[in-house]
Amino acid sequence: MSAVAGAVADGTVGGRLWLYANYHCNLTCTYCLTESAPAVARRQLPLDRLRETAAEARTEGFTALGVTGGEPFLVPGLPAALGAMAAELPTVVLSNGTLFTTRLLGELAPLADLPFAVQVSLDSADPEANDGMRGPRNFEKVVDAIPRLRERGIAVRLATTTEGLEPDGLARLCELHRSLGVPDEDHVVRPVVRRGRALDHGLGVEAALADLPAELTITADGAFWSPFGPTVRGGRLDTDLLLTRTTRPLSIPAAAMLRVAGLAGSRADEEGPRIR
Amino acid sequence: MARVELLTKERAPLLARPYYADGDPGPIAAALANVPELMEVALPFIGAVFGPTSVDPRCKEIVILGVSAANRCRYCTESHSGVAGGMGFAADEVAAMRGESPPPERWTGRERAVLAFCDAISNRPGEAVELLRPHFSEPEIVELVTLASTTVMLNRFATALALPV
Numbered sequence: 001m002s003a004v005a006g007a008v009a010d011g012t013v014g015g016r017l018w019l020y021a022n023y024h025c026n027l028t029c030t031y032c033l034t035e036s037a038p039a040v041a042r043r044q045l046p047l048d049r050l051r052e053t054a055a056e057a058r059t060e061g062f063t064a065l066g067v068t069g070g071e072p073f074l075v076p077g078l079p080a081a082l083g084a085m086a087a088e089l090p091t092v093v094l095s096n097g098t099l100f101t102t103r104l105l106g107e108l109a110p111l112a113d114l115p116f117a118v119q120v121s122l123d124s125a126d127p128e129a130n131d132g133m134r135g136p137r138n139f140e141k142v143v144d145a146i147p148r149l150r151e152r153g154i155a156v157r158l159a160t161t162t163e164g165l166e167p168d169g170l171a172r173l174c175e176l177h178r179s180l181g182v183p184d185e186d187h188v189v190r191p192v193v194r195r196g197r198a199l200d201h202g203l204g205v206e207a208a209l210a211d212l213p214a215e216l217t218i219t220a221d222g223a224f225w226s227p228f229g230p231t232v233r234g235g236r237l238d239t240d241l242l243l244t245r246t247t248r249p250l251s252i253p254a255a256a257m258l259r260v261a262g263l264a265g266s267r268a269d270e271e272g273p274r275i276r
Numbered sequence: 277m278a279r280v281e282l283l284t285k286e287r288a289p290l291l292a293r294p295y296y297a298d299g300d301p302g303p304i305a306a307a308l309a310n311v312p313e314l315m316e317v318a319l320p321f322i323g324a325v326f327g328p329t330s331v332d333p334r335c336k337e338i339v340i341l342g343v344s345a346a347n348r349c350r351y352c353t354e355s356h357s358g359v360a361g362g363m364g365f366a367a368d369e370v371a372a373m374r375g376e377s378p379p380p381e382r383w384t385g386r387e388r389a390v391l392a393f394c395d396a397i398s399n400r401p402g403e404a405v406e407l408l409r410p411h412f413s414e415p416e417i418v419e420l421v422t423l424a425s426t427t428v429m430l431n432r433f434a435t436a437l438a439l440p441v
Contacts, residue, residue, distance in 0.1 A: 209290065225290060242289035244313040256313060260290045 005061030014215035015063035033196035054085035079107035090115035097142040112153030125172035223253030282306035342394030349431035
């Protein structure tokens with residue numbers, strides 16, 4: 001068993017390897033960790049890197065893949081790359097759910113037979129409240145997209161990012177997702193994390209190293225401890241959760257993650273205390 | 277102003293954090309922290325080369341300051357002029373190591389050879405070792421060449437990145 005597989009098996013690190021496909025987005029959400037917007041630097045991972053890293057991830061001992069951004073579906077040709085990734089390991093792609101044209105849905109159709117899911121964001125059952133955070137007509141587009149994805153056999157999960165949803169609001173949201181065919185076990189509710197644009201708006205909860213599970217995350221700028229690591233503030237990439245700039249071979253950032261997690265000796269032991 | 281970001285403690289990457297445990301790690305470490313996987317091997321290496329070894333500290337400081345001056349590295353020359361003063365080198369000795377005056381009459385032949393070696397390894401590296409051979413064993417020569425070469429690397433690093441003194 002590889003070192004990563006052992007660490008995943010005992011729960012020390014997460015089994016899912018995350019990849020930031022890009023940083024640009026057609027939306028400008030108020031709490032966005034990465035300050036994503038239409039005109040920001042794209043920081044895009046080439047499609048062949050996505051495929052190659054997926055293969056490396058399986059060899060290293062990771063058990064699943066996650067693709068996030070930005071809005072990943074702004075990257076032309078992404079569905080084919082996702083298909084190649086899902087052929088390696090179960091793959092979920094996070095999306096704002098606004099770009100599922102008939103053409104894109106057709107490109108995704110071949111993935112129906114693979115361990116693949118689209119995780120769509122929806123923050124409220126109230127269209128006004130949702131669109132206030134995520135942009136005009138977002139609610140309408142997401143509610144339209146979910147059944148169309150499911151009709152093509154694509155598994156859909158729903159993610160709700162919230163500052164504190166009232167029980168009544170959560171109940172109405174759950175009623176909505178059930179009506180769209182998304183079961184409770186595929187609905188993720190998570191807090192706003194106070195990084196990126198959320199920091200500017202005074203939103204969210206603080207999240208330091210100890211608060212974030214180890215989930216190796218690959219970006220065009222390097223490898224990070226968690227998908228909450230490669231955040232952007234004022235146009236500048238945060239580096240406090242950076243592991244390594246080297247992302248290939250994947251064994252280098254994976255080994256760094258294990259060192260930080262305390263599974264192996266840190267080379268800095270003689271110079272100062274271990275991080276954890 | 278440095279030509280790259282010198283990472284503060286708040287922005288220090290995970291593998292770099294131990295080097296910030298006692299506060300500001302200095303410009304070299306703060307620049308290297310941008311690439312933490314290099315930092316975590318480079319700093320222990322530099323520490324081993326510059327730290328206590330079989331060659332006496334006085335000879336080593338002549339090499340560090342002499343090579344830095346020969347390579348016109350402002351950061352290293354200024355910072356190690358202070359280090360040398362703190363080690364007890366007199367003003368005329370520091371001036372000699374900075375290439376501003378000849379070595380003092382009281383210097384031994386061994387110390388003069390080390391200072392001549394600094395200029396040679398910076399400008400005529402093929403001739404440098406022979407200057408040391410009458411005074412040092414082969415392991416000591418290897419160590420002094422390693423120290424001088426590491427100093428040259430840091431000279432280029434500090435000058436290229438315009439590290440602030």
